Amino acid sequence: MSTMKAAVVHTFAAPLTIDDVEVPTPGPLEALVKVDYTGVCHTDLHAAHGDWPVKPSPPFVPGHEGVGTVVAVGDQVTRVAVGDKVGNAWLWSACGECEYCETGWETLCPHQKNGGYSVDGSFGQYMLVDSRYAPIIPEGVEDAAVGPILCAGVTVYKGLKQTDTQPGEWVLISGIGGLGHIAVQYAVAMGRRVAAVDVDDDKLALARKHGAEVTVNAATSADAAAEIQDKTGGGVHGALVTAVNAHAFPQAVGALRRGGTVSLVGLPPEKFPLDIFTTVLFGLTVRGSIVGTRKDMAEALDFFARGKITPTYTVRPLSDINDIFSEMEQGKIDGRVVMDMHS
Numbered sequence: 001m002s003t004m005k006a007a008v009v010h011t012f013a014a015p016l017t018i019d020d021v022e023v024p025t026p027g028p029l030e031a032l033v034k035v036d037y038t039g040v041c042h043t044d045l046h047a048a049h050g051d052w053p054v055k056p057s058p059p060f061v062p063g064h065e066g067v068g069t070v071v072a073v074g075d076q077v078t079r080v081a082v083g084d085k086v087g088n089a090w091l092w093s094a095c096g097e098c099e100y101c102e103t104g105w106e107t108l109c110p111h112q113k114n115g116g117y118s119v120d121g122s123f124g125q126y127m128l129v130d131s132r133y134a135p136i137i138p139e140g141v142e143d144a145a146v147g148p149i150l151c152a153g154v155t156v157y158k159g160l161k162q163t164d165t166q167p168g169e170w171v172l173i174s175g176i177g178g179l180g181h182i183a184v185q186y187a188v189a190m191g192r193r194v195a196a197v198d199v200d201d202d203k204l205a206l207a208r209k210h211g212a213e214v215t216v217n218a219a220t221s222a223d224a225a226a227e228i229q230d231k232t233g234g235g236v237h238g239a240l241v242t243a244v245n246a247h248a249f250p251q252a253v254g255a256l257r258r259g260g261t262v263s264l265v266g267l268p269p270e271k272f273p274l275d276i277f278t279t280v281l282f283g284l285t286v287r288g289s290i291v292g293t294r295k296d297m298a299e300a301l302d303f304f305a306r307g308k309i310t311p312t313y314t315v316r317p318l319s320d321i322n323d324i325f326s327e328m329e330q331g332k333i334d335g336r337v338v339m340d341m342h343s
């Protein structure tokens with residue numbers, strides 16, 4: 001039996017331990033991947049804390065922004081081969097047969113498996129992927145930089161498409177963290193004008209660096225929604241909320257222009273009030289958006305491979321995971337942390 005190092009959640013909200021665990025064996029349609037790098041998503045922190053109603057089952061290995069090389073495949077695998085560079089993703093697999101899978105909405109499949117949540121993820125030196133769903137990494141890209149595209153990138157790319165906005169229109173990006181700083185770049189690359197809101201001036205500086213024309217600090221503004229309305233000549237046509245605080249959600253709705261759409265992506269485990277009268281009177285749309293399909297992933301990776309998206313990231317060792325989670329919880333991480341799995 002060969003073993004590998006992995007960061008394992010044994011108990012919710014307790015430190016992860018770096019364990020020696022067995023290298024898994026791929027099933028008929030699976031591939032075994034030697035992991036080089038993995039992004040750390042705030043979802044991994046939610047998972048490790050057991051924040052959401054549907055919880056993972058400890059012990060488990062988080063991580064769904066992993067990138068590595070296929071080292072073994074099951075006997076029915078056709079889509080990937082030994083030596084290929086692939087990733088894992090939140091959408092680890094789906095059934096392929098339900099009404100959602102059959103209509104281009106595999107992200108809504110009730111039978112889906114989720115990387116680093118219902119199946120072990122990329123916080124280990126090896127991981128299994130379903131060969132039919134694993135993102136195929138484009139040739140020639142930086143291995144450490146592409147991980148954040150596998151969740152943050154595809155999620156905000158899809159979330160922006162779900163705002164129903166057009167080139168030249170205003171979109172608000174709420175929360176300029178791992179997802180949000182990449183969302184600013186996709187929005188600019190998609191021809192939108194960007195307003196950004198966060199509670200941290202360093203994050204807002206990052207938004208401006210990546211092309212935001214308007215930035216508002218929700219912690220110091222007297223009324224962030226009104227300020228955004230004023231600075232965008234009547235409100236934003238669309239909003240993408242990636243913030244991890246429930247106060248950001250009604251604030252984004254309040255920043256919308258009449259007829260606007262807010263795409264909800266951030267997942268603080270709370271509820272938020274929705275004003276019925278103004279939602280109806282102004283014809284607003286409030287829409288949830290979850291990661292992206294394999295097609296969305298290919299499109300998001302193409303933007304990255306063509307140099308339109310430059311994640312801001314810091315490379316750190318797997319052994320730093322508990323410090324990384326603590327810093328993430330305090331909002332102290334600029335961009336994305338990517339863990340080097342060779343150490």
Ligand SMILES: NC(=O)c1ccc[n+]([C@@H]2O[C@H](COP(=O)([O-])OP(=O)(O)OC[C@H]3O[C@@H](n4cnc5c(N)ncnc54)[C@H](O)[C@@H]3O)[C@@H](O)[C@H]2O)c1
Nearest residue numbers: 042043175176177178179198243244245248266267290291
């Ligand atoms: N829907 C999906 O498919 C999907 C995919 C990936 C991540 N997520 C969720 O998105 C959220 C963000 O993930 P991340 O990795 O970018 O997290 P992150 O910790 O990197 O960034 C969160 C950002 O929110 C900001 N913030 C906190 N309070 C705020 C407020 N009141 N107003 C505006 N900004 C505020 C923080 O300053 C930080 O910049 C998490 O809840 C994660 O689970 C959802």
Ligand SMILES: CCCCCCO
Nearest residue numbers: 041043090151290291
């Ligand atoms: C419901 C949880 C969605 C998490 C997406 C990957 O970060």
Ligand SMILES: [Zn+2]
Nearest residue numbers: 041043151152
């Ligand atoms: Zn994620």
Ligand SMILES: [Zn+2]
Nearest residue numbers: 095098101109
């Ligand atoms: Zn399905």
